[in-house]
Amino acid sequence: MSLRDLSVLYLIAGLAFAVAVYRASPEGRRRAAFSAALCVPLWPIWAPVALTARRAEPGAAPGTAAAAARVQGALREGVSACAGTSFEALLSREAAARIEAEVARAAARHAELDALLRQGGFDEAAAAARVAEIERGGGAGSGRALATAHLHLENIRRLRAMRDRDARALEELADLVQALRTQLVLARFAGSSVEGVGGIVSEVWARVEGLGAAIDAHGGASSGEPIET
CATH class of the missing domain: 1.10.8 (Helicase, Ruva Protein; domain 3)
Incomplete structure (x- = not known):
């Protein structure tokens, strides 16, 4: 040819x-x-x-799903690495399952928020344009209409902030769990002390509890309940 x-x-x-x-x-x-x-x-x-x-783009938050998958994979490798060693109490199968469940909850909420914010009624640009339109128009009754438009825009921004915060938290947790996995593997083969692993385990649990607290505190926001302002 x-x-x-x-x-x-x-x-x-x-x-x-x-x-x-x-x-x-x-x-x-x-x-x-x-x-x-x-x-x-x-x-x-x-x-x-x-x-x-x-x-x-159209899917259910692929970046967050990937972060959840990274957590799951690293946890399973970490559990395998410390099985039968003095580190087993730090990351048992039961503990890993609890972490996976919390991560799955966070990923599901993020996907729900992401899908919600893709709907026309949650378009931040359109809501901001509506505020600007009312401000330009003025006239009788515009004060109440403007307050309502501002409330709608603020609610959308809060929902977006919650979604983005969940994404960052899951990415950071995925990085931390992967670091825990490598530390457990290193500790097993290098004979490191339990104290050297305990700190990162505590940090993982702190992040996991933070995820759970955020979901419980704002659970109504993604299930149709009004957001207080």
């Missing part, structure tokens, strides 16, 4: 990927077209990135 033939095939593949990226994009036409245009010359590099990113 000649260089020209290879070039034609490369171009055809680039055009095919460009069409796929454009159709899969949930963004505006301008950004979708730009992303598709990049696929024509750079499809081996750009197409996998663009298509994977597009698939991840």
